[in-house]
Amino acid sequence: MAVLEILTYPDDRLRQVSEPVKQFDAALQGCIDDLEETRLAGPGAVGIAAAQVAWFQRVLIVDVSGRKKTGNHGHLILVNPEITEWDGFAIGREGCLSVPDYTGNVVRAERIQLDALDRDGNALCFDMEGFEARAVQHEMDHLDGLLFLDRLVSRRQDLFQRKVYK
Amino acid sequence: MSNWYMLTLVGKDQPGIVARVTTALFEAGSNLGETSMIRLGEYFTVMMMVRSDAGDDALCSVLQPVVDALGLVLHIHAIDGGLHHRPIPDVCILVHGGDRAGIVSQVTSKAAQAGLNILDLESDVGGTESEPIYILQIEGMATQGVESVEKALAPLQADGVKIDVRPIDTLIG
Structure with missing residues (x-):
């Protein structure tokens, strides 16, 4: 296992579109382990995408289970998510x-349905909402060469856009 | 050695203030850091961190032609530190209600006692001349927890002011 270097903006490689995983072999397992170790070494990241470590395959890790009052499906390794x-x-x-x-404000879908494969190629399906759904959408953007910077909305306008009525 | 300055510029709003000020600074070899620029009333206000090797006298003379041409008031203040010290806010407070004297004072005083460190505040008066409404948005760090701020502000709701205190959950991915 190894902590890998994280690409930082404006590195052009962050714009690269990642390829679907085709082989669920030992090399894939090793890369996933390194990706997780890299995530954990960073400052409190709830997710990481393979593209962030210059591994351009459609793999991401999301884990929001450490947060209070946050619905979640535990520690997720998602391969070829859709x-x-x-x-x-x-x-x-x-x-x-x-x-x-x-940090900046970004609009995301509140609820998503997600199909993916696990690290062994088994099919997964989730209904997600809130913070976990946001994390998956953030990481999936990396697989398509997008950053949250591409989706920023004004901090000054959000009074009328947020759901303030309960 | 690079030095940081806080520049304040205020003047009647007109097209080209930002362009002319920043061009003068750029041509003099200065760099911008964090800035806040917004129109308040009929005035345009600029506060910006500027890094310069030349010193405050040189900055002043670089800007003087622009300041004179546009009728701006300029203040330059040497500051410590630099970029990349940005605290992440963990609470957002939205306040609105019929405009009356003292809303900001009451909200911020109670919040400060409850440990709020304000990082960003903006307020506006909307509605009509006869029935003005006041809107206040604050982001900050709740050093004693978000609930502490919420509890401290709750009594103000009774005075007809709508107050919404919410955590800001920043996702790092």
């Missing part, structure tokens, strides 16, 4: 291991 349904939208604050010292 969002099959979106519902609602919410503004939330995001930062990124690849964009140090900056």
Whole structure:
């Protein structure tokens, strides 16, 4: 296992679109382990995408289970993830291991349905919402060469966009 | 050695203030850090961190032609530190209600007692001249917890002010 170097913006490689995983072999397992070790070595990241360590395959890790009052499906290794349904939208604050010292508001779907494979190639399907759904959408953007910076919305306008009525 | 300065510029709003000020600074070899620029009333206000090797007298003379041409007031203040010391806010407070004297004072005093360190505050008066409404948005760090701030502000709701205190959950991915 190894802690890998994280690409940071404006590194052009963060714009690269990742390829689907085709072989579930020992090399894949090793890369996944390194990716997780790299995530854990960073400052409190709830997720990481393979592209952030210059590994351009469609793999990501999300784990929001350490947060209070946050619905979650535990520690997830997601290979070739696809969002099959979106519902609602919410503004939330995001930062990124690849964009140090900056956070901003981003609109994401509030609920998603997600198909993916696990690290052994078995099919997974999840209904996700809130913070976990946001984390998956953030990481999936990396697989398509996108950063949260590409989706920033104004901090000054959010009074009228957020759901303040309960 | 690089030095940081806080520059404040205020003047009647007109097209080109930002362009002319920043061009003068750029041509003099200065760099911008964090900035806040916004129109308040009929005035345009600029506060910006500027890094310069030349010293405050040189900065002043670089900007003087622009300041004179646009009728701005300039203040330069040498500051410590630099970039990359940005605290991440963990609480957002939204306040609105019929405009009356003392809203900001009451909200911020109670919040400060409950441990709030304000990082960003903006307020506005909307509505009509006869029925103005006041809107206040604050982001900050709740050093004694978000619940502490919420509890401290709750009594103000009774005075017809709507106050919403929410945690800011920053996702790092």
